[in-house]
Amino acid sequence: MLWLALILVGLAFPAHADMLVAARTLRAQTIVSASDLILHTGPDVGLADPALIVGQEARVTIYAGRPVRPGDVGPPxxxxxxxxxxxxxxxxxxxxxxxxxxxxxxxxxxxxxxxxxxxxxxxxxxxxxxxxxxxxxxx
CATH class of the missing domain: 2.30.30.760 (SH3 type barrels.)
Structure with missing residues (x-):
């Protein structure tokens, strides 16, 4: 029974993965460059592939240290x-x-x-x- 409790506790924590976060605050309508991104390990909530973000336009303000999510960027x-x-x-x-x-x-x-x-x-x-x-x- 103890092993079941340990498994349930282990499942309660979010998975960690590599994700891209903003190196500086990016205002909306800013074209994202590679120097604007940092690879960081944390809860899997953002994008991890810089090719999906570099050259795209920030649709919303992305604050420094925050993960870049799919809806935050789009074509210029x-x-x-x-x-x-x-x-x-x-x-x-x-x-x-x-x-x-x-x-x-x-x-x-x-x-x-x-x-x-x-x-x-x-x-x-x-x-x-x-x-x-x-x-x-x-x-």
Whole structure:
């Protein structure tokens, strides 16, 4: 019975693993470099692979000594809020291009809300590498 109690006590403690922590306080919208990270051993709550973080943009303020979690970083924004961007609607037989105003910041591959300047309608689209916002129609 004593061995069962020892096993249960051992399971109650969190597992420790290598994780990356911020070497300095990183404000939101800062591009993370390798010198901004330190490998630290602790409870397994953060990312451990620097390749997933270096070159990404901090989405929130990451304080020095705190682990970097997956939601804390993302692709660098290429579209700023209120920026006028090309808006492209594509379906199997139709291609429409107009202008829109970005309602959020976003990076390549992210979904963003924009306001179609022609119709004054808000739409959601995916940011492309060339800075356009693509809305796909039904096929």
């Amino acid at each position: 924004a290429i579209i700023e809020r209120n920026q006028i961007v090309p808006l492209v609607f594509e379906s199997s037989v139709l291609h429409i291009q107009t202008e829109a105003r970005a309602l959020d910041r976003a990076g390549v591959g992210e979904t963003i809300r924009v306001l179609n300047l022609s119709s004054r309608s808000p739409v959601m689209g995916q940011v492309q590498a060339d800075g356009t916002v693509l809305v796909k129609g039904m096929k």
